[in-house]
Amino acid sequence: MTLAFAVDAGAAIPLYVISEDDLDQALADLPDQARPWAKSQGFTGALGQALTVPDANGGIACALAGYGTAKKRARGRFHLGQTAKALPQGVYRIAGGLEGRALEEAALAWLLAGYAFDRYRKPAPAIAALVAPEGIDADRIAIIANAEALTRDLINTPASDMGPDELEEAARRLASDHDASVNVTTGDDLIPANFPLIHTVGRASTRAPRLIDIRWGDKGPKLTLVGKGVCFDTGGLNLKPGSSMGLMKKDMGGAATVLGLAQMIMALHLPVQLRVLVPAVENSVSGNAFRPQDILTARKGLTVEINNTDAEGRLVLADALTLSDEDEPDLVISMATLTGAARVAVGSDLSPFYTESDAHAQMLAEAAAAVADPVWRMPFHDPYEAMIEPGIADLDNAPSGGMAGSITAALFLRRFVESPYMHFDIYGWQPSSAPSRPKGGIGMGARAVLEALPRMLNL
Structure with missing residues (x-):
């Protein structure tokens, strides 16, 4: 689907955004017919409250959106997305109550409220439309919304229709849309190309593993995005229980998020040399699956003892990160649904990230x-380095003890990249519906990165 603002034909319904903090003044500023109607209907400006004011002909003269108090708003975001879903169909324009960043967030919230994953069902009725508010960069917001929709679609698609082949197809479509180049190394070709960990993790599946390599732009700083593309994770021979396997279609959420971020960067024509690397595999069980206590040699030459085949994401990322480093980029960013420990630490709403650069x-x-x-910064805590050194090999892919799991995973990845590096250990899933964020796949951290890139890369 395409998320877009409505074209202003001159008849858009005025929408007044009213907070509880200044309710009396806001009501006093409303058109004459709206004030008594709002009072008679008990409109208080409560967060999420929506009210239409009738005109003399039975139509809608204007609409009111409750914006709550500053304290209540701080407990969430995208509040106007709730209003967008509550109002009758029609075309609306924000006539007052928001400005600056709050207006930009409201506009994005409205577009994202129109997202629905309807590939396998009858499409839901369209929500109310919004005219792009004056004073915002409407094109930029629409680009961001549609890139987020791409990420959500990729994560929401079940593994039956989103394996390594289909993830490659999505990457090729994205590259074609923006005149980017694509190179893909597949199956047994990964061995002579020296991607041993990607091949080892994915070889047990009937769906061939691969490394997807997208390049775009020939001027500016070099930015490389690396996304974990484990299209389904059974856990391998360390088989997950059913309760843990149920959401594993989302284990390619890192890949989906970097593809969405790449779409933003290319559509906005940021002056960077962009590279996107996605190791796409399915971690399955068969006679040639890799085993606990196997010792593997990575592209970088480091040896890795396998103490849990369910810690496979860091393995495929290791080879991709080594490749990224060979290009001497100015910044490498990896995104991965990597550890349950990160969820325990910060929950589903925050994107934990690691960087050595204050x-x-x-x-x-x-x-x-x-x-x-x-987002929330987590530490590359050097004293924990010993936890990922098993003695029999250079590295341990799953240290025992159960402590600091997200940190030790990040330290493991850091061993494979020397360039300036930032790593995100995201969840990629909205566990229950919230304004503009239906239950299901979700992009995390991409918009923050996009906003920070001009400063981080001196663009």
Whole structure:
């Protein structure tokens, strides 16, 4: 689907956004017919409240959207998405109550509220439409919304229709849309190409593993995005229980998120040399599956003892990160649904990230706050390095003890990249519906990164 603002034909219904904090003044500023109607209908400006005001002919003269108090708004985001779903169909324009970043967030919230994953069912009725508010970059917001829709669609699609083949097809469509080049190394060709970990993790599946390599742009700083593309994760021989396997179609959420971010970057024509690397595999069980206590040699030459075949994401990322480093990029960003430990630490709503650059961390935190895409910095804690050194090999893919799982995974990845590096351990899933975020696949961290890139790369 395409998410877009409505064309203003001059008859859009005025929408007044009213907070509880200044209810009396806001009501006093309403058109004459709206004030008594709002009072008679008990409109209080409560968060999510929506009210239409009739005109003399039975139509809608204007509409009111409750915006709550600042304290209540701080407990969530995209509040106008709830209004978009509550109002009758029609074309609306925001006539007052928001400005600056709040207006931009509201416009994005409205577009994202129109997203629905309807590939396998009858499409839902369209929601109310919004004219692009004055004073915002409407094209940029629409680009961001549609890139987020791409990410959600990829994650929501079940593994039966989103294996390594289909993920490659999606990457090729994206590249074609933006005149980018694509190179894909598939199946046993991964062995002479020296991607041993990607091949090992994916070889047990009937769906061939591969490394997808997209390039776009020939001027500016070099930016490489690396996304974990495990299209389904059974856990391998360390088989997951059914309760843990149920959401594993989303284990390619890192790949989906970097493809969405790449779409934003290319559509906005950012002056960078962009590279996107996606190791796409299915972690399955068969006679040639890799085993616990196997020792594998990565592209970088480091040996890895396998102590859990269910810690496969860091293995495929290791080879991709090594390749990214060979190009000497100015910044490498990896995104992956990597550890349950990250969910325990910060829950489903925050995007944990790692970087050794205090400056980049500050830039990202400020950008995240500005665009309502919350992140949280986690530490590359050097004293934990010993936890990923098993003695028999250079590295351990799954340290015992159960502590600091997200940190040790990040430390493992850091061993494979020397360039400036940022890693996101995201969830990629909205566990229950919220304004503009239906239950299902979700992009995390991409909008914050997009906002921070001009500062991080001195664009």
